[in-house]
Amino acid sequence: MIKLNNIHKSYEMGNNSLHVLKGIDLEIEQGDFVSIMGSSGSGKSTLLNILGMLDNYDKGTYHLSGNLIQNMSEKKSAKLRNEMVGFVFQSFNLISFKNAMENVALPLYYKGIPRKKRNLIAMEYLEKMGLKEWANHMPNEMSGGQKQRVAIARALISEPKIILADEPTGALDSATSYEVMEILKDVNASGITVIIVTHEHDIAALTNQIIRLKDGLIHEIIRNGELKEFKKNLIRGLEIA
Amino acid sequence: MFDIDKWQEIFATIKKNKMRTFLTGFSVAWGIFMLMILLGSGNGLSNGVSSNFMNDAVNAMWIWTGETTIPYQGMKSGRAIQFHNEDQDIVRKVSGVGVSSGRYFMGNTRYSFKKESGEYTTITCQPELIQVENIVLNEGRFINQIDLEQKRKVVVIGTDIKTALFKDTIAIGQYVDINKVPFKVIGVCSEPGSTRNRNAYMPLSTAQMIFNGANKLHNLAVTINAQTLEESKVIEEQVRNVLGRKHKFDPKDEGAIGLYNKLENYIQTMRIFQAIKIFIWIIGIGTLIAGIVGVSNIMLIVVKERTKEIGIRKAIGASPSSVISLILLESIMITTIAGYIGLVLGTGLMEMINYFMVQSAGTAVASEQDGGSIFLNPTVDINIAIYSTLLLIVAGAIAGYIPAKRAASIKPIVALRDE
Numbered sequence: 001m002i003k004l005n006n007i008h009k010s011y012e013m014g015n016n017s018l019h020v021l022k023g024i025d026l027e028i029e030q031g032d033f034v035s036i037m038g039s040s041g042s043g044k045s046t047l048l049n050i051l052g053m054l055d056n057y058d059k060g061t062y063h064l065s066g067n068l069i070q071n072m073s074e075k076k077s078a079k080l081r082n083e084m085v086g087f088v089f090q091s092f093n094l095i096s097f098k099n100a101m102e103n104v105a106l107p108l109y110y111k112g113i114p115r116k117k118r119n120l121i122a123m124e125y126l127e128k129m130g131l132k133e134w135a136n137h138m139p140n141e142m143s144g145g146q147k148q149r150v151a152i153a154r155a156l157i158s159e160p161k162i163i164l165a166d167e168p169t170g171a172l173d174s175a176t177s178y179e180v181m182e183i184l185k186d187v188n189a190s191g192i193t194v195i196i197v198t199h200e201h202d203i204a205a206l207t208n209q210i211i212r213l214k215d216g217l218i219h220e221i222i223r224n225g226e227l228k229e230f231k232k233n234l235i236r237g238l239e240i241a
Numbered sequence: 242m243f244d245i246d247k248w249q250e251i252f253a254t255i256k257k258n259k260m261r262t263f264l265t266g267f268s269v270a271w272g273i274f275m276l277m278i279l280l281g282s283g284n285g286l287s288n289g290v291s292s293n294f295m296n297d298a299v300n301a302m303w304i305w306t307g308e309t310t311i312p313y314q315g316m317k318s319g320r321a322i323q324f325h326n327e328d329q330d331i332v333r334k335v336s337g338v339g340v341s342s343g344r345y346f347m348g349n350t351r352y353s354f355k356k357e358s359g360e361y362t363t364i365t366c367q368p369e370l371i372q373v374e375n376i377v378l379n380e381g382r383f384i385n386q387i388d389l390e391q392k393r394k395v396v397v398i399g400t401d402i403k404t405a406l407f408k409d410t411i412a413i414g415q416y417v418d419i420n421k422v423p424f425k426v427i428g429v430c431s432e433p434g435s436t437r438n439r440n441a442y443m444p445l446s447t448a449q450m451i452f453n454g455a456n457k458l459h460n461l462a463v464t465i466n467a468q469t470l471e472e473s474k475v476i477e478e479q480v481r482n483v484l485g486r487k488h489k490f491d492p493k494d495e496g497a498i499g500l501y502n503k504l505e506n507y508i509q510t511m512r513i514f515q516a517i518k519i520f521i522w523i524i525g526i527g528t529l530i531a532g533i534v535g536v537s538n539i540m541l542i543v544v545k546e547r548t549k550e551i552g553i554r555k556a557i558g559a560s561p562s563s564v565i566s567l568i569l570l571e572s573i574m575i576t577t578i579a580g581y582i583g584l585v586l587g588t589g590l591m592e593m594i595n596y597f598m599v600q601s602a603g604t605a606v607a608s609e610q611d612g613g614s615i616f617l618n619p620t621v622d623i624n625i626a627i628y629s630t631l632l633l634i635v636a637g638a639i640a641g642y643i644p645a646k647r648a649a650s651i652k653p654i655v656a657l658r659d660e
Contacts, residue, residue: 054556054654074650075560082558093553093657097257110558115246154557 001065001161001193002028002051008059009046020046021057022216030161033188034195035204038213044197045166047213051195052085052164053077065161082110086155088184090167092147094139100126100150101135107158125153129183145176152183156192163187165196169203181206205231251571261546265539265572266579269633272532273580276525276629277587277621283521285595285619287514292617300339300467301373301503304332304480305460310496314489322488322497324458331483332461337476339464342370345448346459352398352441353418354406361402363419363441365448366462373462374432376442381413381428388427388444394451397428399438419443422451465504473504525629532633537640540572544644551648552656561649565642572641573634580630588626591619 009021020043028034036044049055050062053069062069064084072080086107087093094103101122108118126135129149139147148168155163165184169177181203188194196207204210210222210230222230255262306322329343345365352361370376371383379400388395396417403412416423424443431438448454467473477500478492485492551564595618648656 049654052556054657055652074555075562078555078558078560081556087556089657093549093556095550095553097254102253106554107557109246109250110554110560110563115249158558 001030001032002026003063004051004060005062006060007047007050007057007062009043009050009055009057020216021050023060024216024218026211026218028193028195030193031188031191032193032195033185033208034193034211035207035209036195036197036211036213037199037201037204038219040199042213043216044199044213048164048166048195048197051162052087053081054087078110082107082158084161086158086160086163088148088151088155088163088165088168090170092139092144092151092171094147094150094154096139099136099138100131100142103139103150104153104157107154111158121157122153125157126150129153143176144172145179148172148176148180149183152180152187156187160192162193162195165194167197167199169198169200174202177203201234205234247567247570251567251574254567254571255575261539261543262575265536265543265575265637266582268532268535268539269576269579269637270583270586272528272535272633273583273626273630274587274590275528276532277584277591277626279521279525279528280621280625281587281591281594281619283518284621285591285617287518288619289617290510290514299504299507300464300473302463302465302473302477302480303460303499303501304463304484305499307496307499309490309494311491311494313491313494316489320490322490324461326456326458328458328484328487329461331487332463332480335476335479335483337466337472337479339466340369340372341461341463342367342373343445343458344370344460344462345445345452345454345457347448347452350420350441351418352402352406354415357406357408359402359405361399361439361441363396363443363448365445365454366442367445370442370462373464376430377433379429379431381426383428383430384442384444389446392447392450393444394422394424394447395427395444396424397430397442398426399440400429400431401438402441403429420452465502467504470505470508473502477502529629529632533636533640536576536633536637540637540641541644543572544568544641544648548648548656552653552658555649555653556657561646564649565645568645569638569641573638576634576637577630580633584626584630588621588623591621595619 004024004026007021007024007026008019010017010019012018020041024043024047036047038044046055050057053064053072056071064080067080069077069080094100095106098106101119104125105115105118105122108121109115113121123132123135126132129152131146131149131153134142134146134150139150142150148171152163152168163184168184169180172180177200184194184196185206194207196203198204208223212219212222306324309316309318309320309322312318324343326343329341332338333341343366347363347365349360350363352359364370366384367389368384368386376383378397381397383397384395387393396419398406398412398417406412406417407415412426412429415426417426418424419441430442432440445458449456465473465476467476480500481492481498484490484498485494488497490497547568551559554564555561598617598619
């Protein structure tokens with residue numbers, strides 16, 4: 001599904017360049033529920049942006065369901081994003097002058113689906129998120145959790161293969177965070193690959209696989225079986241604290 | 242291009258961003274509105290003045306006699322020059338001279354009808370005078386060739402004379418005594434743009450015969466076929482030359498004969514108006530540039546403000562071209578509608594001023610106090626109006642296109658980071 005081979009990425013900051021990713025090799029299967037962790041500056045958001053074709057990389061290869069993603073035109077990558085990927089952001093990134101339904105329906109506009117039909121589909125997704133009554137509300141009239149659920153509905157409406165979530169719970173309180181994670185778990189259960197970036201251990205612990213980044217390299221990958229160990233350690237850590 | 246869904250998207254955006262839409266639209270509408278008013282006023286001023294000139298033929302020239310001021314061929318200065326009927330033939334033969342009418346002055350003449358009488362100016366003339374001076378016949382006819390040949394005792398009187406002598410009765414066909422000689426009234430005339438209509442016109446030949454004129458002429462009114470100032474100067478010089486040869490005076494002698502060339506005056510005044518027009522255009526173009534800068538500024542801000550939205554749209558699958566066309570179509574639509582509103586308001590205001598001016602001019606004519614308006618028909622050529630609106634629309638589109646293109650081509654993640 002996702003295959004990264006020796007991915008490098010650096011940012012030009014005036015005269016000096018900041019080497020963020022220093023050779024990432026990674027494979028993610030269809031249907032995985034993955035969290036990317038790491039301290040700030042470890043390159044986790046950059047990695048997610050490259051996965052979502054929001055940013056390009058300098059060196060290496062990236063295959064997304066068999067397609068090499070490299071030096072693509074903006075037009076082509078926009079089309080691929082529309083077909084393959086759904087985004088969930090920490091700051092929700094809803095369009096402020098559109099109501100919930102219109103925000104959810106927007107990806108379908110770029111798919112060329114007529115207004116009436118896409119609004120109908122958007123209502124379906126809002127209903128799934130339990131936000132049917134909020135369809136005509138503007139983003140600034142909703143709580144953070146509601147906004148994030150609208151954003152998830154928008155990410156899901158184009159029926160993507162992957163959901164990429166950058167700190168989806170970063171702006172939410174813990175109760176709402178767990179709600180959102182519950183939703184993402186359901187999304188994953190329907191067969192969609194979900195990749196989240198987070199720095200909260202308890203959020204990461206809800207996923208099936210944790211990729212730890214350290215200084216632009218993969219430090220460790222904790223898989224399903226070992227995850228129990230990780231959880232135990234986490235609980236122990238919490239108890240000590 | 243025409244995609245209902247896209248337009249719905251644009252309308253939805255406009256509806257949700259009323260302030261932005263209003264500001265963009267207002268700057269365009271205001272620019273066009275001011276341009277229309279400026280150009281309209283300029284046109285009105287220029288039209289008004291040129292219409293004042295139209296009272297007489299623009300190419301009219303008057304020639305009158307004087308005294309020599311330069312000794313010539315052994316004769317002293319101070320010699321009076323007298324025109325005769327032959328002089329008219331001489332002037333008529335000068336190339337470039339069109340129609341002409343000789344005139345013999347009679348000074349004040351007493352007109353009387355029954356118990357009413359008054360002193361008025363009698364102008365003796367030939368039928369061609371009506372082509373040189375602007376005389377409008379309200380009733381009857383003007384002097385014709387047969388009147389002249391048969392030396393008929395006929396007269397065309399001004400409206401003031403008619404009201405004074407005849408009151409409300411019909412004047413045409415009546416006999417009026419002019420210096421105790423009965424003349425038949427054949428027409429009533431007025432001079433548009435003049436406050437007094439106290440002139441009467443009678444055939445030159447009749448006047449010369451009855452009032453002791455022999456074959457003397459006092460002045461000649463001619464039209465000249467000249468397009469430029471230089472051409473009219475050449476005709477003037479030729480007239481001086483032929484008359485100088487006949488009457489033996491120095492052609493350079495300004496005192497021997499007097500010449501008034503209306504075209505010269507007209508062309509000079511028109512030059513002044515040309516200058517005023519250019520000035521108004523400069524101001525107008527300045528206004529337009531201010532409008533363009535305003536629209537460009539707003540477009541820059543609009544795109545900047547929408548950078549994050551562009552990022553979101555791109556993240557969920559909008560292609561760069563769809564983003565650009567969304568922003569551009571929106572700006573073109575706003576500027577077009579606003580430009581049209583400005584156009585309608587501007588031309589509407591000028592037409593309204595025009596309407597009230599025509600009305601007040603109408604009442605002025607009725608009270609016979611129309612001294613000629615300096616402001617006439619202050620409207621703008623519709624092509625100029627449309628072109629300037631198009632210019633603003635194109636400028637707005639270009640001003641929106643450049644930042645929109647930049648915003649659409651940067652990586653979505655950069656656009657998303659924009660706060």
